[in-house]
Amino acid sequence: MPPVSPDQLAIVSVRLLPSAKETAQARRWEVTCGSAATGWRVVGWIDEHHTDGARPPLYVALGVHPSTGKHCSLGASCDFDERANAVADFNANPTTSRSISWIPG
Numbered sequence: 001m002p003p004v005s006p007d008q009l010a011i012v013s014v015r016l017l018p019s020a021k022e023t024a025q026a027r028r029w030e031v032t033c034g035s036a037a038t039g040w041r042v043v044g045w046i047d048e049h050h051t052d053g054a055r056p057p058l059y060v061a062l063g064v065h066p067s068t069g070k071h072c073s074l075g076a077s078c079d080f081d082e083r084a085n086a087v088a089d090f091n092a093n094p095t096t097s098r099s100i101s102w103i104p105g
Helices: 016-021 080-091
Strands: 009-015 029-034 039-049 058-065 071-077
Touching: 009 071, 016 039, 029 058, 039 071, 039 080, 058 080
Parallel strands: none
Antiparallel strands: 009 029, 029 039, 039 058, 058 071
């Protein structure tokens, strides 16, 4: 396999969306993938949910199917990093992802 140059590597980035920083609403993160050479595209979101009496918060991952563009529920977990990895893994290979629910629309 030929070596991959740094400008060919895809980077996954997670950022808190501004509207969630400024209000009391549940926080939402945007997950993007790309590089300076290829550009960036949104591949999913992570929503924070608080249930009555539950700690820590529950993180719900939504992925964008890389071929169809459809939004897919990728499950929930108390582990934020695991949800971010679920979105990245789904983007890399949606056929191997677990806990997928297609969202109509």
